[in-house]
Amino acid sequence: MASIAVWEELYAVRITTGWFPALFFIATLAALIVLSVTQMRRHARRRLMREWAAALAVGGVGGAIVWFISDGIVLFGVELGWDVIISSAIGFLVLGFFIAAAVAARGWRRVLAIVMVPLTFVTTAVRINMIYGEYQTIGSLVDYSPYPYITASDVSLDTVSIPEWNRDVDAHTQTPAKEGRLLSADIANPASKFAARKALVWLPPSALAKRPPRLPVIVMLAGQPGSPTRYFTASNTIDVLTRYAHAHNGLAPIVVSPDQNTSMTRNSLCADTVKYGNAETYLTKDVPDWIRTHLPVSDDARDWTIGGFSQGGTCSTQIGPNHPLIYGNVLAVDGELAPNAGGVDAMVDGYFGGDRAAYERQVPVNALRAHAPSDQLMILAAGEKDVVSMANIATIGNEATKAGWTVVRIKAKGAGHDWRAVNATLDAALPWLCDRMGLAAGSGRGKDEDDGRMDTMETNPGIEVLR
Structure with missing residues (x-):
């Protein structure tokens, strides 16, 4: 010992x-x-x-x-x-x-x-x-993950609505835990058979109650190379959401970081391919099914967000538009214009068995056009020193706007293609997103509410909201 x-x-x-x-x-x-x-x-x-x-x-x-x-x-x-x-x-x-x-x-x-x-x-x-900021600790160098596995005793599925939860807390009939918990999970893959590594799940304080509220969900993907553990050790997600929870009766989204690549050295393109398996089916069928079965979550797509950094950001701008009934929101930082694992011809042959249409379906602007119009939300961010990513968020953001999306573009000050850009974005955007998903008392989903909350995000010194 x-x-x-x-x-x-x-x-x-x-x-x-x-x-x-x-x-x-x-x-x-x-x-x-x-x-x-x-x-x-x-x-x-x-x-x-x-x-x-x-x-x-x-x-x-x-x-x-x-x-x-x-x-x-x-x-x-x-x-x-x-x-x-x-x-x-x-x-x-x-x-x-x-x-x-x-x-x-x-x-x-x-x-x-x-x-x-x-x-x-x-x-x-x-x-x-x-x-x-990729490796924060010595343990992260070897992808050390000390987090215990989630069990049925960790969470209850006897849920209440958000308003009911707030009334119970005010009446002292329910009390949120002091802190949330970060746990490991093996997400079953019956639909995809995708050989994913274990996922990590962060449960906010309210999720640990005997009768938890039905909470929003954020599915976040690390870059490549990367891992679910890397996402949580490199990002400030837990710190930001813990602060939010402490100010909102323990309420915050449940955050799940699944594995989209099967290993550090692979890039699945977050698509169903002949090379690395059915990553898209895993992220759009197996992962959501597991979350709904095991965690106290909302069924409303407006309360579900998919996001990520770098390759994970690219994945989210593919999957969100292609699956609007699952993910109502996208939060992508430093993503690319298209899946990237070599030249297009090489990807078409090596990943899609020569099916060019299957590749083109994964290009974010094509996915946006194919499913327009949509009332989804897209938060796109890039480090101001990452010139390529700054151009990418302009291109994808413009196409999303044409497709009817609500689009927020963020420039992370002083950052490049790095976790500083991620953390500056999350620090500003996560509280706004939480409010938008109805976690703030009296919060609505209308334009007036969004405009009011946007004022708070725009005052964050680490970012600039681009108009």
Whole structure:
């Protein structure tokens, strides 16, 4: 038991803030200073100058290569952003210095320089991860998921309406739990046979009552590579919704993060394909059926949201329009214009067995046109430094508006294609969405109510609502 506790403490160590990144930055800076200062004697100055000249050359070349990969050929489908490019260039510069010192220096200085070469790779990776926010803890590096499995004893299906719940709480006949719970779940796949990994489910305080209210549902998808655990460890979803619940009688949506890809290295396109199986059927049949069977949720599509980040955001702009009777709302951050796993011809052949129409059905603008008109809601967001995603939300948003959707476009200030954009968006949009789905006392669904709540979202300093 003691060893388990030690591992849990290790896995819980945060790697984006606090002492962990500071340790690597201080160690790297200290080594640079020591190697530079101790070579400033007259006979070693020329060697030191050569080492720094090599560092500048390596930094310049390395930074240029990263820029070319990011912005020149857009190798990863999105631009990495200047924060990443500059951090990479600095990493190459420092690496160049240590390599040059390892070659030219002698004695303990050479040993120190050699040790610092791999450490520089780690330090640079730590810095880039701080920008993206993808891995928040040591445990997230190995997709560690300590959450217990949900059981029938965790939730009751003897439900009441939202107004009844509020009356019961006011009358002290029901009391919400102090906090919500994050639990694991194996979602059955009888319709799809899709080989999904386990899902995670967050239950707000009210969902844990003996007679819980029928709550809205948010189905959120991480990016690729990613996992259901990654979604919750990288996003601020629980923090934002916990604050909302504490101010609203324990009310907040139930959040389910299922697996849409079967593994870190696969991209299912969130479609039914010959390559990775029936991901779309899983997300539109098996997942909703499991949620309705096991959780205290509303049956109204207006209370169901599908969303996600990056590939998960793309999936949500495919599935929401194609399945309006299931998901009345879409919340997508930094999504793409179409499923992306190589060229279109390669996807048509490799995923859809040569059926071009099956691929085209998954392109968000095509799905919007095919199911127009619709009264659904679409929240589209992108980091302001992610130029490609900013253009994408304009294109998809315009098409959704033409199709009759209510569209909200958000620019996350100071963010790129990263979890900072997700968290800024969720911080502003989730409370507004909760109100819109009827969780605020006296909340309605009309235009006047939406306009009033929009004023609150527009004052959030982390985002800009685009008109």
